[in-house]
Amino acid sequence: MTLAAALGTLLATLAACGTAAPGPAPAPAPARAAHAPLGRTPTVSSAPSTDPTRIPGVGDHLYRRIPAGSRQVVVVYGDDDHSAESRLVLYTRRGAAWRPVRSWPAHNGRGGWTTDHHEGDQRSPAGVFTLTDAGGVLPDPGTRLPYDQDEDAYAPPDEWDEAHQHDFDYVIAIDYNRLRGTPPRDATRPRGTGRGGGIWLHMDHGSGTSACVSVSEEAMRYLLRALDPARDPVVVMGDRATLLA
Incomplete structure (x- = not known):
């Protein structure tokens, strides 16, 4: 599947207000549009678009872990398990149908992805996780999530270079x-400190992270305003092969 063909498939899908979805067997690996402008339709799957009740590029194993009541899913499609390049797509569910809302380029851990994350491995943990709390250096931009503004708590260390000084604005x-x-x-780690923690969506500095997922300021403001606890938002994230498993 060429990049042009994959992009054409997803453009047609979004125009019809539907989503492509994998069948029981894994679909071909999604093509990447690394330089697509903010808000472009996601090039995330070449799966058939006959089943709008499924999320493109997410296989049965992870799809079954999405809570039954969830109506907002953020999917982070990593290029591969050793890449820090990814794409974040927000989906909402109306009735039984999942629909893509917005899409942005993103970065993940500079070492790629892992299903067995440990502190300091520089890889983002793959899986399905709830999204319940927010905060940052800057004031609440209008989110429904509980928001913790604390300039001192979220300000990066002074020794970080200028490119990283705004990572935790949101x-x-x-x-x-x-x-x-x-x-x-909150630094509490129920599974122990060795399993890592402090994994956030935060603002991008143009390259891979320690283990978090980063997107532009525009994307963070949009997500903060869009995510609604009443819709049980979750993130499904990982490299494309893991997502399709």
């Missing part, structure tokens, strides 16, 4: 090895 905690319902800065 953050959304990914509920990996943390206590839900607490501010993102």
